[in-house]
Amino acid sequence: MKAFALYRVELRRLALSKFTWIAAGLSVCGPLFGYDMYVPSSTWVMTGKYIANPVLAGAVLWAVLSMLESDRIYRAKTDVLTDAVLSPDTLAASRMFAVMTLCAAVSLLTALVYLPYTMNKVGYLFELGLYAYSFLIVLLPTWWISILLAAALYQITRRIELAGLLYAVCVYFSFSQFFGNHYFTHWINPIILSYSDGFSNASPLRITLYTRFIWLAIAGGAFALSLLCMRRYQKNLLGSIARGVRKIYIPITAAALVSAGVFLWTGQPFVDHGPIEYDYEYRYRRDVGSSNTRVSSASYRLEPNVMAGRLKGRVTFDFTKYGEGEDWIAMNPGYTIAKMTVDGDDIPYKTLIGSEVNGERKTVFTLPPVSARRNLVVEYEGFPSSAKCFPLSVTTEISLEYISLINDGVGPFSTSFVPCASSTWELILPSGLTPVVDHVLLENPEDNHNGTKTWRTTIYRYGLPWILAADFDAITFEAAGTAVELIYAHKYDRNMREYGVSKAIADVMNYCTEHQGKLGFAKGKRLVMLQRSAMFGGGNAGDGWVEWSEDIFTQSNLSDPLKGASAMEVFAHEIIHEWWGGLGVVCGEYDDPFYAAWSDEGLTVYTTYRLMKEKYGELYAAQNYIDVWQAAVDKQNRGFYYRHPEYLAKLPEQYQAQLNSEARETNQYCRMPLMILKAERLVGGEAKFDEILQAIHRQYASTGQMFTYQDFLDACDLREEDVILEQDFQI
Amino acid sequence: MNKIFKYELRRLLWNKFFIGLLLINGLYAWFVLTGDIIAGVAYTAPFSPWSFGAYLAKTMPITVLTVLFLLTFYYAKKEKRVEVLTGATPVNPVRYSLVRSGAIATAFLILVALLLGLSLYFYASILDYWHVTPFILPALLVLPPCLIFALGAGHLAGRLHVGLLYVLMLAVLLVGFGGIGGAFDPFGGGYFSVYPLSLPAGADGDPAFTLSAGFLIARAVYLGVGGGLFLMGIGAARKKATTA
Numbered sequence: 001m002k003a004f005a006l007y008r009v010e011l012r013r014l015a016l017s018k019f020t021w022i023a024a025g026l027s028v029c030g031p032l033f034g035y036d037m038y039v040p041s042s043t044w045v046m047t048g049k050y051i052a053n054p055v056l057a058g059a060v061l062w063a064v065l066s067m068l069e070s071d072r073i074y075r076a077k078t079d080v081l082t083d084a085v086l087s088p089d090t091l092a093a094s095r096m097f098a099v100m101t102l103c104a105a106v107s108l109l110t111a112l113v114y115l116p117y118t119m120n121k122v123g124y125l126f127e128l129g130l131y132a133y134s135f136l137i138v139l140l141p142t143w144w145i146s147i148l149l150a151a152a153l154y155q156i157t158r159r160i161e162l163a164g165l166l167y168a169v170c171v172y173f174s175f176s177q178f179f180g181n182h183y184f185t186h187w188i189n190p191i192i193l194s195y196s197d198g199f200s201n202a203s204p205l206r207i208t209l210y211t212r213f214i215w216l217a218i219a220g221g222a223f224a225l226s227l228l229c230m231r232r233y234q235k236n237l238l239g240s241i242a243r244g245v246r247k248i249y250i251p252i253t254a255a256a257l258v259s260a261g262v263f264l265w266t267g268q269p270f271v272d273h274g275p276i277e278y279d280y281e282y283r284y285r286r287d288v289g290s291s292n293t294r295v296s297s298a299s300y301r302l303e304p305n306v307m308a309g310r311l312k313g314r315v316t317f318d319f320t321k322y323g324e325g326e327d328w329i330a331m332n333p334g335y336t337i338a339k340m341t342v343d344g345d346d347i348p349y350k351t352l353i354g355s356e357v358n359g360e361r362k363t364v365f366t367l368p369p370v371s372a373r374r375n376l377v378v379e380y381e382g383f384p385s386s387a388k389c390f391p392l393s394v395t396t397e398i399s400l401e402y403i404s405l406i407n408d409g410v411g412p413f414s415t416s417f418v419p420c421a422s423s424t425w426e427l428i429l430p431s432g433l434t435p436v437v438d439h440v441l442l443e444n445p446e447d448n449h450n451g452t453k454t455w456r457t458t459i460y461r462y463g464l465p466w467i468l469a470a471d472f473d474a475i476t477f478e479a480a481g482t483a484v485e486l487i488y489a490h491k492y493d494r495n496m497r498e499y500g501v502s503k504a505i506a507d508v509m510n511y512c513t514e515h516q517g518k519l520g521f522a523k524g525k526r527l528v529m530l531q532r533s534a535m536f537g538g539g540n541a542g543d544g545w546v547e548w549s550e551d552i553f554t555q556s557n558l559s560d561p562l563k564g565a566s567a568m569e570v571f572a573h574e575i576i577h578e579w580w581g582g583l584g585v586v587c588g589e590y591d592d593p594f595y596a597a598w599s600d601e602g603l604t605v606y607t608t609y610r611l612m613k614e615k616y617g618e619l620y621a622a623q624n625y626i627d628v629w630q631a632a633v634d635k636q637n638r639g640f641y642y643r644h645p646e647y648l649a650k651l652p653e654q655y656q657a658q659l660n661s662e663a664r665e666t667n668q669y670c671r672m673p674l675m676i677l678k679a680e681r682l683v684g685g686e687a688k689f690d691e692i693l694q695a696i697h698r699q700y701a702s703t704g705q706m707f708t709y710q711d712f713l714d715a716c717d718l719r720e721e722d723v724i725l726e727q728d729f730q731i
Numbered sequence: 732m733n734k735i736f737k738y739e740l741r742r743l744l745w746n747k748f749f750i751g752l753l754l755i756n757g758l759y760a761w762f763v764l765t766g767d768i769i770a771g772v773a774y775t776a777p778f779s780p781w782s783f784g785a786y787l788a789k790t791m792p793i794t795v796l797t798v799l800f801l802l803t804f805y806y807a808k809k810e811k812r813v814e815v816l817t818g819a820t821p822v823n824p825v826r827y828s829l830v831r832s833g834a835i836a837t838a839f840l841i842l843v844a845l846l847l848g849l850s851l852y853f854y855a856s857i858l859d860y861w862h863v864t865p866f867i868l869p870a871l872l873v874l875p876p877c878l879i880f881a882l883g884a885g886h887l888a889g890r891l892h893v894g895l896l897y898v899l900m901l902a903v904l905l906v907g908f909g910g911i912g913g914a915f916d917p918f919g920g921g922y923f924s925v926y927p928l929s930l931p932a933g934a935d936g937d938p939a940f941t942l943s944a945g946f947l948i949a950r951a952v953y954l955g956v957g958g959g960l961f962l963m964g965i966g967a968a969r970k971k972a973t974t975a
């Protein structure tokens with residue numbers, strides 16, 4: 001009761017203090033930084049730009065207020081007086097709750113102040129729920145954490161400048177890459193790579209909520225701990241602690257809060273505990289040896305729990321086994337096997353906990369040798385995690401508005417089985433979601449009359465399909481003689497029509513068809529273009545399909561093609577991969593397909609340049625393409641490790657891998673396009689070069705035969721030394 | 732005198748602040764080495780004098796912050812009261828002031844030894860590079876001006892008001908991490924990582940370690956101004972001694 005009365009007194013005093021109002025005013029301005037200066041969410045997604053970034057700015061101001069408030073009493077030298085009447089820890093705790101209440105009020109005020117502007121900017125994509133969640137989950141807890149930590153540091157050190165310095169160090173470590181870039185160390189700047197306008201924001205909101213709980217617990221624990229250090233009866237730090245622990249509930253609260261934070265941190269379900277680096281050799285290690293188990297059919301049944309973000313799955317393999325030997329399956333480490341049966345009888349299995357590599361985990365078991373067909377049923381359930389080596393990529397998500405299940409996020413697979421070339425799939429999804437499986441929009445679901453629908457399909461290939469589900473729309477149109485099916489989030493419908501996206505796609509396809517040849521698919525096959533959530537980022541292309549991150553189609557990007565040149569480039573680039581790469585001409589080297597400078601990218605980037613040159617003129621193309629390539633190549637040529645590869649070999653592996661992949665990117669995306677440009681000039685200009693490309697396309701497209709660098713030189717009738725840039729460059 | 736020096740040194744170095752700051756200096760330096768310097772600056776080797784200079788320049792703001800922080804021990808309010816006492820004892824205030832500066836310089840040298848040790852260990856263990864001589868010149872150009880300027884400006888600020896020391900620390904943070912660049916960069920970071928870009932490549936591909944006159948003058952100015960401020964401080968102490 002006394003504490004509550006104190007709290008009210010403190011709240012009243014704060015509310016009447018001029019200083020509080022200045023701080024509150026400044027805090028309301030905090031989000032302004034997010035529009036321009038501090039932009040962690042850097043995609044073109046509207047809600048990212050106008051909601052995510054603003055709520056991520058501004059927590060430091062509250063730390064200043066919190067420290068000055070804690071210091072106020074000592075500055076005024078009233079501590080001797082107040083200490084005599086009240087216990088200093090009760091006073092400090094009441095004051096803290098008062099500041100936190102005030103902070104909540106200011107965050108509500110901030111939300112109201114920015115509401116009209118945000119609604120206006122985000123336009124028809126605005127959702128009040130996301131806006132409210134952003135303030136409740138991201139902004140307010142972060143402000144609270146900042147306040148608690150600052151007050152704790154002050155109460156422990158009792159020197160405002162030292163507490164400020166320590167606080168600055170804490171902020172610095174939150175921003176630095178020192179502990180690697182991962183969600184859980186970012187206490188003041190939660191990582192939100194992107195929001196999504198058309199799909200779902202469950203992933204960033206879930207993980208931010210979780211990290212906020214971790215840090216609220218830790219900061220709350222630190223604050224409780226600092227109450228012990230409150231100087232009592234003019235004693236020093238140790239003397240005060242000795243007296244403080246007599247109030248046994250304070251150290252117990254502190255310990256409980258800190259251990260709750262640590263427990264949440266170590267038990268987090270979002271990122272697995274595998275090695276921090278991607279293991280390129282793991283596949284070969286994993287797939288070694290072959291089993292005697294032959295699978296003749298596989299059928300999967302998936303039932304996502306969209307509220308909890310969890311997946312319940314069951315797979316049935318019909319198998320025969322000739323001889324002995326251990327079998328294994330691997331899947332996402334977030335899933336645990338509930339049951340494994342052969343013909344209905346439980347069999348023993350062992351999940352290798354701690355063996356996570358590249359976002360998958362093995363379970364081993366031994367199937368009995370049988371000549372008649374038996375069925376193995378695996379039931380599993382869990383929350384899919386991201387791989388530690390790609391902790392920030394959100395490839396798997398299960399939420400009310402969006403489901404994305406990729407690779408081992410779908411369920412178990414095994415190369416220890418001789419697999420079957422097809423599998424059947426049954427998906428039980430909420431009625432509002434339409435699935436796209438391996439880039440095919442499914443049709444004709446069965447309505448279960450309980451808010452869910454069951455979708456069935458068969459895929460005719462080895463391995464696991466990519467499963468996406470959202471409120472998808474599709475439009476079909478013809479471009480350059482090919483049927484194109486554009487699948488996108490329903491929310492983007494207006495953008496797609498207003499900005500004539502299908503026309504822009506047709507432009508790229510017409511250009512490539514005219515200059516480089518007809519698309520090489522089998523007749524009647526559609527080219528599928530799929531829009532995916534911005535969490536996924538960038539673009540991708542393959543066998544008859546192209547996919548982009550949603551932000552290619554946002555207003556801020558579409559309304560200004562010149563400003564968004566790099567996004568337009570992604571848009572065109574991925575379509576062009578249907579000519580160079582995918583089902584078109586596969587460019588590469590046999591011996592080193594990954595690191596070779598000659599790859600699909602060279603001719604794709606070159607063609608993008610030609611397209612932009614036609615669209616926006618020679619000057620634009622020179623500035624945005626040729627000059628950019630040249631600058632990157634010059635930079636690479638000057639690089640110390642490029643000049644001295646003997647030192648590169650001495651570096652730690654992680655750093656070597658980083659430099660190698662940088663070099664690969666420059667070679668494939670900049671050096672090779674420059675060399676192709678040189679070849680174009682040597683063969684006598686664009687028209688002549690287009691003829692050569694057309695001939696190549698006729699000969700190689702859709703054959704599956706690799707088109708090597710030597711093939712390219714032969715087609716141009718050039719020698720290696722003709723095309724080489726003046727530097728001593730070796731392919 | 733020796734006794735007072737030992738006492739001051741012990742008081743300055745043997746406490747949780749200095750040990751904590753030493754740790755922060757070391758962590759930060761290792762962070763700079765493995766994060767930035769490993770790539771080399773301006774396309775030069777990570778062990779070029781340019782990269783080494785840039786390393787020192789990048790770590791100096793934290794080291795100078797530490798020095799300024801240690802200075803606040805002398806100018807804090809309580810200390811002022813003690814000063815009244817020491818002023819009354821027969822110790823010569825000029826010598827006392829020198830002793831204290833010597834103690835701070837020792838602290839600086841300990842920090843620098845840590846930075847140098849870490850970098851040499853880094854070069855030897857990771858890049859198998861064992862030479863020391865190329866690093867002497869950049870070290871001489873970066874370290875003494877930083878120390879002398881910090882001491883001079885710090886004493887001046889502290890004498891006027893202890894709060895000014897914190898303002899000075901803020902300025903160091905802003906200049907050190909915001910970066911001025913060019914020859915007049917007080918820590919030289921901007922200079923070491925930009926100037927070599929304008930030089931022709933030498934025989935091994937790295938530009939030779941030749942410095943512009945502007946930079947040398949700037950270093951001399953920082954050293955001179957810092958020294959001047961420092962002597963002014965000594966002068967003030969002498970005045971106090973004669974009036975006391």
Ligand SMILES: [Zn+2]
Nearest residue numbers: 573577601604
């Ligand atoms: Zn590409």
